Amino acid sequence: MSGGLTVLYADDEPDIREVASIALELDGGINLTAVGSGQEAIEALERPGYRPDVIMLDVMMPGMDGPAALAEIRRRPMLADIPVVFITARAQAHEQARFLELGAVGVITKPFDPLALAGELRAIVTRAGA
Amino acid sequence: MSAAFDERLQALKQRFLARSAGDLQVIARALADPASVGRDDLRQVVHRLAGAAGTFGYAELSRIAGEADDALVLNQADVGAELTQLVEALKDALP
Numbered sequence: 001m002s003g004g005l006t007v008l009y010a011d012d013e014p015d016i017r018e019v020a021s022i023a024l025e026l027d028g029g030i031n032l033t034a035v036g037s038g039q040e041a042i043e044a045l046e047r048p049g050y051r052p053d054v055i056m057l058d059v060m061m062p063g064m065d066g067p068a069a070l071a072e073i074r075r076r077p078m079l080a081d082i083p084v085v086f087i088t089a090r091a092q093a094h095e096q097a098r099f100l101e102l103g104a105v106g107v108i109t110k111p112f113d114p115l116a117l118a119g120e121l122r123a124i125v126t127r128a129g130a
Numbered sequence: 131m132s133a134a135f136d137e138r139l140q141a142l143k144q145r146f147l148a149r150s151a152g153d154l155q156v157i158a159r160a161l162a163d164p165a166s167v168g169r170d171d172l173r174q175v176v177h178r179l180a181g182a183a184g185t186f187g188y189a190e191l192s193r194i195a196g197e198a199d200d201a202l203v204l205n206q207a208d209v210g211a212e213l214t215q216l217v218e219a220l221k222d223a224l225p
Contacts, residue, residue, distance in 0.1 A: 013178055013181070013182060015142050015145055015146045015149065015182055015186075016181060016182050016185065018138075018142055019139065019142055019185055019186075022135060022138050022139070026132075026135060060174070060177055062174070088181070089177050089178075089180040089181030089196065089199065092200065110180070110181030110182070110184070110185065111180075111181060111182065111183065111184025111185040111186075111189075111192050112185060113185075114135075114139065114185065
């Protein structure tokens with residue numbers, strides 16, 4: 001996919017959230033909404049008319065973490081089919097497998113190369129057939 | 131990479147380093163008195179370093195933090211050694 005992509009991204013780490021945001025902005029075709037928690041991601045998804053093409057969730061966040069946010073999303077019929085990508089630091093192989101079992105379509109590992117992030121996300125979305 | 135992107139990345143890197151100085155204090159305190167820092171709080175700090183350091187160009191620091199993160203998750207007996215190594219790596223990275 002090389003066209004426009006609407007992305008909702010939740011990460012509690014402001015430094016990483018900003019790096020990812022400016023990296024995705026570089027892509028030119030990504031319309032990004034970045035929030036600081038799983039709860040804020042759910043609130044963004046409840047805004048009338050807002051439906052991202054893909055949701056990118058940090059796994060380890062205080063309060064509602066990535067897996068809990070994914071479960072919340074899957075409980076909402078209008079949102080359940082939106083692909084979710086987890087982003088996490090050094091997930092071990094068994095953890096990555098667990099994330100996919102939970103319903104994520106892909107896992108992006110931190111640290112990421114800011115210049116490659118948009119391409120990595122697009123590749124996952126394309127593979128997922130979204 | 132555009133100059134504007136590079137400039138913004140450098141500003142974020144400086145902020146990361148400032149936060150990491152605080153992280154160093156937390157980890158050193160945990161080593162000196164393990165009861166003084168909650169396990170979850172410590173893992174949050176170490177996990178953040180593992181994820182962020184490499185993105186800001188500190189690949190070795192990220193690797194060491196990742197190993198300490200794994201040791202914390204798996205509750206390994208040598209977590210103290212991993213954290214000591216992380217403290218040294220942080221000291222090397224910080225200006």
